[in-house]
């Protein structure tokens with residue numbers, strides 16, 4: 001979703017640095033971009049639809065010598081992606097970039113129109129800009145004007161603001177959208193996340209809600225909303241710039257897929273070396289709610305299966321955008337687990353806040369260190385998967401599944417339900433080799449991609465834990481290859497959807513769950529009898545089964561326990577999706593319309 005970066009420097013390269021930073025925010029998803037920069041003739045503003053390279057092209061013919069710039073990638077919410085709607089927006093004496101959504105913009109707009117303001121764009125952001133300008137016209141103190149405007153604005157925002165008469169100073173504040181301040185010897189930043197500035201500095205401070213920063217090239221001052229100066233800790237980021245490079249891979253997605261063996265192995269090693277969450281007392285909770293969005297929800301479904309089946313705790317899962325508006329029936333003995341790679345997903349954050357208000361103890365499974373969700377949960381379990389740049393999550397998902405495995409083990413241990421922990425430990429710690437093997441079957445995945453890439457519809461079917469795996473496989477395929485794909489519980493297909501199976505319709509059938517293997521095979525035969533082209537995913541313990549009766553192609557993966565099988569299965573489906581998207585010539589790392597960090601509701 002939108003990315004913002006502001007840079008004010010003692011030198012005159014603010015445009016170059018802001019653009020470089022903006023490119024590192026591309027992964028968040030965007031459809032237009034823009035920049036405003038100070039010049040001796042006042043602030044100049046340039047915007048372009050589409051890629052940042054379009055913006056760069058426009059800037060080429062201009063003198064971009066400047067010591068302060070604010071720049072933005074926009075993921076359209078209010079109004080189509082075009083230059084008028086792109087940020088920065090300028091109204092009166094205020095120029096700003098914004099990430100978030102101003103919910104009461106329509107009311108504020110009416111108020112401002114009555115006061116004589118006119119609007120060029122359809123955006124909520126232009127209204128916020130005008131509102132700050134209006135507050136500034138009443139209250140000449142700049143910080144006070146911003147504070148007053150923020151009190152009237154409802155919604156989420158991270159703002160980088162420049163006042164006309166102070167063109168080399170950036171004012172920054174946030175609510176429900178991320179924003180950090182970064183420090184270097186040559187200048188200072190206010191950006192959506194650390195990836196934007198890591199090439200220049202790893203020193204940063206998180207701006208908290210209700211805090212305001214005044215940033216010049218040499219000094220950063222923080223204030224609370226009473227305009228009292230406050231001191232803030234400067235942190236050092238542990239992620240380095242190299243982690244934001246493709247390192248020889250064609251795509252970030254591919255690189256991140258191949259990082260999974262180490263990421264997952266590290267999680268299991270950390271758990272067995274020093275179980276950092278043995279402090280969650282599972283014996284106190286009689287039910288667990290798991291709340292997340294998208295792939296994180298698919299990881300949650302595996303978590304539900306493991307916690308319920310092995311730790312014997314009733315678990316419900318619900319997508320965050322529904323949970324936050326439903327009757328959640330939280331009691332003092334409810335444990336809420338929220339799952340989020342980015343740690344900034346608006347709906348997940350809202351669900352966690354709601355549950356905390358109702359007295360729940362909230363555990364977060366989060367990748368982005370220091371993110372809002374990580375900070376607000378009662379107990380944060382980091383996946384430490386490292387930065388994930390590709391919009392489609394891969395290592396983010398598998399690391400969440402690995403954490404759920406260790407959580408289930410921990411709960412089992414506390415409840416005296418583990419018989420042979422050493423056997424489980426050996427099996428978990430053998431994941432790296434099995435995952436390496438799974439990822440080595442590239443020819444198989446490419447061969448399958450060639451079979452399916454020019455079809456319009458495809459189905460994933462499976463039962464039990466395999467049906468949760470199907471959901472992730474299907475999402476991965478559709479989001480990066482734009483193929484229509486549906487995931488169905490294999491037993492449910494004949495209650496309607498089987499009418500869509502025609503001669504040659506591809507069906508990817510997953511049967512890695514021993515108890516349900518024969519049942520799934522029966523369901524596959526039902527689709528085969530109606531002409532499906534079947535790709536069968538199973539484990540090597542079934543290799544003597546007569547696949548030729550119902551499968552056109554097979555993927556045979558190493559057999560592991562329920563605690564890790566999903567990781568192998570989904571890794572293979574990630575590569576099927578990747579190869580298919582490549583054959584369809586899609587923008588794999590930045591699929592259309594999608595955003596990496598969904599910071600709006």
Ligand code: F6R
Nearest residue numbers: 294295296340341342345392393
């Ligand atoms: C799919 C994908 C999304 C995210 C979802 C939640 O590949 O990446 O479905 O899983 O937007 O994001 P986080 O985990 O950051 O809360």
